[in-house]
Amino acid sequence: MPLNDCRIIELPKITDPRGNLTFVEGGNHIPFDIKRVYYLYDVPGGSDRGSHAHRNLHQFIIAMSGSFDIVLDDGERQRRFHLNRSYYGLYICPMMWRTLDNFSSGGVCMVLASAVYDPADYIRDHDEFMHLVHAKKGGDLNHPLETPHR
Template sequence: MPLNDCRLIELPKISDPRGNLTFVEGGNHIPFDIKRVYYLYDVPGGSDRGAHAHKNLHQFVVAMSGSFDIVLDDGDRQRRFHLNRSYYGLYICPMMWRTLDNFSSGGVCMVLASEPYTPDDYIRDHDEFLARARHKPFAAA
């Protein structure tokens, strides 16, 4: 899938003087059903996370608190996204190398995933990813 398939998605925001409310419905606001939720927090300053790709997994990433950047690489191009609002998220399609960096103090990254954790879905070597990504159309193996 090309990098253009990855995109920022604005979520519903219900404003109220007592506090705002935002929600996500799988298959409605994001293009997959949610089968797993996890979050990253207490990321030390200067650290990065990610540095892998998924063969089949779809993800939706939200900055629940603070901010961070996500750099996506489709094997041909790279694009940096800055997330800093809890009512926006980044949809990441399969076969995108991703690196998360530039975490602010107190930054919390929530990830909604299309599948349960499956170690075989990961590509952790960038050269292997590039070989697969440039061999289009790629087959999810």
């Protein structure tokens, strides 16, 4: 999937003097059903997270508090997104290398995922990721994206 398929999605925001409310419905606001939710917090200044891709997993990432950047790489282009509002999130499609960095103090990153944790879905080596991306574009059937390459 190309980098253009990844995008910022604005979520509903119900404004109330007592406090605002935002919600996410899988299959409605985001293009997948939610099977797992996790969050990152207390990330030390100067650290980054991610630095991997997923073979089949779809994700939606929200800055619940503070801010951070997400750099996406589809094997040909890179694009940096800055998240700093809890009513916006970034949809990330499969086969997209991602790195999260530039966390503000108190930054909280919530991730909604299309599947439960599966270590076989991760690609943790950038060279392997690049090989798989170029194999898929070239039609190399010896390296299908659905099969872990070790």
